[in-house]
Amino acid sequence: MKFRGKITDIACLNHFTRVVTTISKLTKTCVLRLTPDHLFFILPGKVTNGGVGMWCQLLQANFFQEYQMEGVTSEVQEICLEVSPEPWSRALKTVQSAKSVKLKLTRKHCACVTVAAELPTLSSVGRVVTHDVPVDVIPRRLWQEFQEAGVPDFDVSVYLPPLKTMKSVVDRMKNLSNFLVMEANLNGDMNLKIQTDLVSVTTHFKDLGNPDGGPSQSRDPEVMAEVTVDIRKLQQFLMGQQVNPSKALCNIVHQNVVHLVLLHEDVSLQYFIPAVA
Amino acid sequence: MQCVVTGGNVKVLGKAIHSLSRIGDELYVEPQEDGLALRSVNSSRSAYACFLFAPLFFSRYAIPTGLNFRCKMAIKSVQSVFKSLATLEKTVEKCHIGLDEQKDRLTFTLHCKHGLLKTHNLSYQDSESLEAVFDKNSCANVFRAQPRVLVDTVVHFPTSLEEVTVTVSDERMWVRNHVEDEAERSKAMLTELCLAADEFDYFAVKAHYSITFCLKEFRGLLLFAESTGLPVSMYFDEPGSPVVLSVTDSVLEGNFVLATLSDNHDLHKIHIDSTQKVDIGDADQPHPPDDFMSDDMDAYLIAMDTSAAPGPSTADPPPPSLATFRKPPAPNYRTRTHSEEEEEDDGEEDPERPPDKKFRSLFFGSVLPPSSQMNTQPLTTQEVLASDSEDETEAE
Numbered sequence: 132m133k134f135r136g137k138i139t140d141i142a143c144l145n146h147f148t149r150v151v152t153t154i155s156k157l158t159k160t161c162v163l164r165l166t167p168d169h170l171f172f173i174l175p176g177k178v179t180n181g182g183v184g185m186w187c188q189l190l191q192a193n194f195f196q197e198y199q200m201e202g203v204t205s206e207v208q209e210i211c212l213e214v215s216p217e218p219w220s221r222a223l224k225t226v227q228s229a230k231s232v233k234l235k236l237t238r239k240h241c242a243c244v245t246v247a248a249e250l251p252t253l254s255s256v257g258r259v260v261t262h263d264v265p266v267d268v269i270p271r272r273l274w275q276e277f278q279e280a281g282v283p284d285f286d287v288s289v290y291l292p293p294l295k296t297m298k299s300v301v302d303r304m305k306n307l308s309n310f311l312v313m314e315a316n317l318n319g320d321m322n323l324k325i326q327t328d329l330v331s332v333t334t335h336f337k338d339l340g341n342p343d344g345g346p347s348q349s350r351d352p353e354v355m356a357e358v359t360v361d362i363r364k365l366q367q368f369l370m371g372q373q374v375n376p377s378k379a380l381c382n383i384v385h386q387n388v389v390h391l392v393l394l395h396e397d398v399s400l401q402y403f404i405p406a407v408a
Numbered sequence: 409m410q411c412v413v414t415g416g417n418v419k420v421l422g423k424a425i426h427s428l429s430r431i432g433d434e435l436y437v438e439p440q441e442d443g444l445a446l447r448s449v450n451s452s453r454s455a456y457a458c459f460l461f462a463p464l465f466f467s468r469y470a471i472p473t474g475l476n477f478r479c480k481m482a483i484k485s486v487q488s489v490f491k492s493l494a495t496l497e498k499t500v501e502k503c504h505i506g507l508d509e510q511k512d513r514l515t516f517t518l519h520c521k522h523g524l525l526k527t528h529n530l531s532y533q534d535s536e537s538l539e540a541v542f543d544k545n546s547c548a549n550v551f552r553a554q555p556r557v558l559v560d561t562v563v564h565f566p567t568s569l570e571e572v573t574v575t576v577s578d579e580r581m582w583v584r585n586h587v588e589d590e591a592e593r594s595k596a597m598l599t600e601l602c603l604a605a606d607e608f609d610y611f612a613v614k615a616h617y618s619i620t621f622c623l624k625e626f627r628g629l630l631l632f633a634e635s636t637g638l639p640v641s642m643y644f645d646e647p648g649s650p651v652v653l654s655v656t657d658s659v660l661e662g663n664f665v666l667a668t669l670s671d672n673h674d675l676h677k678i679h680i681d682s683t684q685k686v687d688i689g690d691a692d693q694p695h696p697p698d699d700f701m702s703d704d705m706d707a708y709l710i711a712m713d714t715s716a717a718p719g720p721s722t723a724d725p726p727p728p729s730l731a732t733f734r735k736p737p738a739p740n741y742r743t744r745t746h747s748e749e750e751e752e753d754d755g756e757e758d759p760e761r762p763p764d765k766k767f768r769s770l771f772f773g774s775v776l777p778p779s780s781q782m783n784t785q786p787l788t789t790q791e792v793l794a795s796d797s798e799d800e801t802e803a804e
Contacts (some may be wrong), residue, residue: 218597227565241594249562256604260564263598 132210132268134165134236134244137197144232147194148223148399149373150187156217156371157185157402162269164277165200165210168192172216175271176274182405183364186279193397210236211274213267214244222246223264224326230257241265259334283390285382286356289315292336293393294379297323298369300334305311305362307332310407312387314357315364317341317350325362356385358406365389368402376400409439409507410476413467418503418518422490423635424459424662428483430628431457431664434537435483437514439471439507443660444451447538448483454667455625456540465659467502477507479532481514489528499524537563540665544652547643549576549617552610555633556638561601562627571669572626574644575618579605586620587667609639619647620669629653629664644668 132152138144154161154172163400164171169192191198202208226232226248233247243263250258289299299322305313308325321336368391378394391402411598413421424446425800433449439445443462449455464467490496496518503777504517511531518526536622561583565572572585584600587593605611633640633655648670655662 221566222564222597222599239598243598252604252607254606256603256606258601258603258607260599260601262564263600264595265594 132203132236133198133201134210136195137231138194139196139231143194145227147360148227149205150189151223152220153371155220157367160213160215161185162277163212163214167200167208176403181364182244184403185403188399190397195297202258204233211269212225212304213275218264219246220266224258226250227352236240238383239242239263242268281387283384285390286381286385287315287317288322288342288380289319290340290342291379292339293382294369294372294375301362307364309362311362311365312357312359315353315383316355317352358383358386358389360404361407410468410470411466411505412446412502413507414502416466417465418500419493419497422496423569425486425490427628427632428457429487431455431502431625433483434480435486436480438478439475449538455622459660462659478535479533479575481530481537485530489587494579504543505631542652542665545596548614548643549644550610550612551642552639553608555593555630557607558640558674559630559634562623562630564599565623566602569623571620572623573618577616578613578615615645616791617644619644619651621651621666636739681759712766
């Protein structure tokens with residue numbers, strides 16, 4: 132099992148750092164799945180996570196100038212590791228001016244992903260900083276969970292309003308209630324609602340647009356599909372977003388799950404928030 | 409006493425005070441013939457800092473001859489005089505420091521633009537003298553670097569990191585984070601940075617030592633060095649001996665003396681041979697049986713002199729237990745002996761000292777309770793050094 136990737140382009144380094152930082156804000160640990168063409172940061176939606184699931188897919192060629200990997204066997208060209216993205220994010224943030232950054236799978240006192248950066252200096256010898264971040268290798272029998280979750284049969288698919296706006300709305304609503312109802316219809320309308328004994332607040336978004344290839348056209352465009360979610364999970368998702376995505380949409384399975392999809396350049400991030408029981 | 413600081417030096421003074429606040433909670437002020445000394449020490453006596461401002465630093469430095477005055481005050485109150493250094497720089501023209509012995513106050517008067525006068529009356533307490541005894545010139549390894557190099561090094565370490573280990577070879581210096589216990593090792597991120605000799609202004613290694621000390625206090629010095637642009641000199645010896653960091657220019661000298669962990673077994677795999685393997689005979693150690701002793705970890709504190717009046721140090725040989733700790737004790741780490749200090753009034757004892765600390769005249773084991781190992785104090789296996797009036801039988 133080997134992995135070695137090198138980033139020498141500053142913009143790529145910057146972008147990769149932002150992705151890792153976003154992931155680190157969404158979850159404390161996740162699975163890193165490496166294949167010859169992609170990197171995936173996966174959080175399988177389990178009860179232990181409160182049912183929240185995350186799937187982030189990166190095309191390695193868009194980030195790494197050099198990328199070599201050897202999977203766990205010659206047939207299975209994949210590596211699955213359990214990682215904690217926060218130390219990575221910290222390590223990457225301090226080496227933004229590096230001439231090159233290498234990520235490799237190493238074995239020090241335990242299995243580690245080493246981030247090695249060559250920093251520019253005035254001296255003849257480059258300054259090298261290495262960060263060894265411990266990881267856990269995931270046994271193959273557990274890999275089933277990390278195959279791509281199919282997109283659920285959603286009832287409504289709608290484009291999201293600007294994430295910043297959503298975030299400020301949700302932040303304020305969080306002060307009033309722990310649960311928020313997200314509903315949308317095929318007319319491009321979305322509402323965020325909270326209700327307590329004393330007050331109910333609804334924020335209406337209109338003309339958001341619906342992506343093509345959505346669910347059956349036989350559905351009445353006015354009818355809302357709704358999900359009641361834990362507001363903190365939605366807030367956590369919104370807090371982590373650092374860059375405005377080029378595409379942001381939301382698939383709702385009525386009373387079941389909210390599936391948020393963000394596309395930014397070559398990175399796709401999917402986040403599943405289950406309905407509260 | 410009347411001191412006046414003008415212009416840009418006000419900011420320098422303020423920066424020095426902020427740096428000292430990273431060490432301890434109290435500021436010790438001692439106007440001396442050779443300048444104004446500002447000192448601080450942390451509660452476990454594992455870090456000490458002193459800034460000496462020469463008379464030329466001040467536009468006016470007048471102390472009555474024979475003034476034997478020493479005081480200490482809460483550093484937070486002095487910091488509040490110099491808060492917001494950016495505004496200070498723009499608005500303060502001069503700072504006048506005066507002593508009012510009747511009322512036990514030090515008055516800081518800031519003369520600002522537009523005729524504005526800000527007067528701060530800060531009460532002080534009398535204190536014993538606080539002066540660490542150290543000799544930079546006898547240290548095996550000496551380095552000097554521009555502050556930028558060191559700041560760029562510590563930026564890679566998280567601010568919550570307690571301790572760093574610095575290892576040197578003839579041409580290189582490695583800095584890495586120190587992970588205390590085994591359990592953490594498998595979870596913690598290990599960061600290591602390598603600096604080449606030519607990044608330093610001066611790099612002289614006589615022995616390939618590896619020392620571990622507290623990063624937070626080191627950052628305190630860098631704070632000052634970076635803003636003044638003064639190069640930082642680093643002096644250290646074998647593990648266990650303190651590391652001394654200095655900044656100097658013609659009108660001021662700042663010294664930070666930080667204790668280092670002494671270890672007698674390899675904690676990490678390091679790149680070069682660690683030459684330090686010291687046999688510590690437990691039986692000889694006069695410490696109480698704390699948990700940390702079973703770890704065989706010891707940390708030595710800098711020699712502290714807390715006698716009330718500076719006097720000539722007597723040439724008493726260091727207590728025998730020191731010899732069992734390590735190779736012949738370096739002659740520089742002497743301190744005043746008990747006999748001299750016993751004459752001091754008991755009342756001189758620093759009231760802030762936790763009651764369970766026992767004092768000896770030289771390096772000796774920490775008496776901090778084992779649970780304190782888990783607290784945020786970095787080198788909890790520190791020992792408090794010089795006692796001024798403790799029971800002599802405690803001595804080795």
